[in-house]
Amino acid sequence: MSETVFSKIIRGEIPCHKVYEDERVLAFLDVNPLSAGHTLVVPKEAARTLDALSDESAAAIGRALPRLCRAVIHATGVTEYNVLENNGGGAHQAIEHVHFHIIPKPNHTEGLGIGWPMRPLDPADGARVAEQIRAAIK
Numbered sequence: 829m830s831e832t833v834f835s836k837i838i839r840g841e842i843p844c845h846k847v848y849e850d851e852r853v854l855a856f857l858d859v860n861p862l863s864a865g866h867t868l869v870v871p872k873e874a875a876r877t878l879d880a881l882s883d884e885s886a887a888a889i890g891r892a893l894p895r896l897c898r899a900v901i902h903a904t905g906v907t908e909y910n911v912l913e914n915n916g917g918g919a920h921q922a923i924e925h926v927h928f929h930i931i932p933k934p935n936h937t938e939g940l941g942i943g944w945p946m947r948p949l950d951p952a953d954g955a956r957v958a959e960q961i962r963a964a965i966k
Contacts, residue, residue, distance in 0.1 A: 834870050834925040848896055852888035855896050862931050863938040865904040869896055869928040876924045877915040889928065897930055906932035910940045 836842040837856065844856035845869060858866040869892060871885040878886070893911065901907055912929040914921035934941035 830924065831927040832874075834923060834927060837893045838872050839960060847899065848887065851894070852885050852905070853892045857891065858929065859944065860958050862940055863904075864934045865900045865906065865930075866899055867896060867930040869893060869930065871926055875920075875926050878913060878926055879915070881926050881936055889926075893928060893930075900930050904932050904934070908933040908939075908944075912940060913953060931962060 837844050839853055839957060844854075844859075845856065846856045848855035848869075852872055855867055855869045858868050869889060871881060871889055873882060873885040875881040875885070881889075897909065897911065900909065910929070910931045910933060911924060911951065912931060913927070928941075932938045
C-alpha cells in the first residue's frame with residue numbers, strides 16, 4: 829500500500845489534534861471539519877478499504893467508535909451525528925487508508941449532507957443477491 833497522510837500522522841511525522849489512541853486505533857480531529865468535533869478514527873494497520881482490514885483491527889475500531897461517539901456528543905453537546913466510512917474513489921474515499929468520520933449534525937447547514945436515492949427492491953433480485961452473500965460468508 830502506498831504512503832498516505834494517515835501513515836505519517838500515525839507515526840507522529842505530521843501533528844494532529846489527537847483525541848484517542850490505543851495499540852490499534854488513532855482518533856483525531858479532521859483538519860477540514862464539516863462541523864465542530866468532526867473526528868477521524870483510523871486503524872493503525874495500513875489497509876485501503878474496510879474489506880482488506882484484519883479482523884483484529886476491525887474489532888478494535890468497533891470497540892472504539894461507540895466510546896468516541898459518546899465523547900464527541902459530550903464535548904459538543906450535539907446528539908445527532910453521522911458515522912461515515914467510504915471505500916474506493918467511486919465511493920468518495922479521498923485518502924486510501926481506512927478511516928471513519930464522526931460528524932456532529934448540529935443543524936441543517938452544518939455537518940454531512942446526504943442524498944439517498946431510494947428504489948424498491950425486486951423480490952427475485954433480493955433473493956438472488958442474499959443467497960450470493962450468504963454463500964460468500966461460508
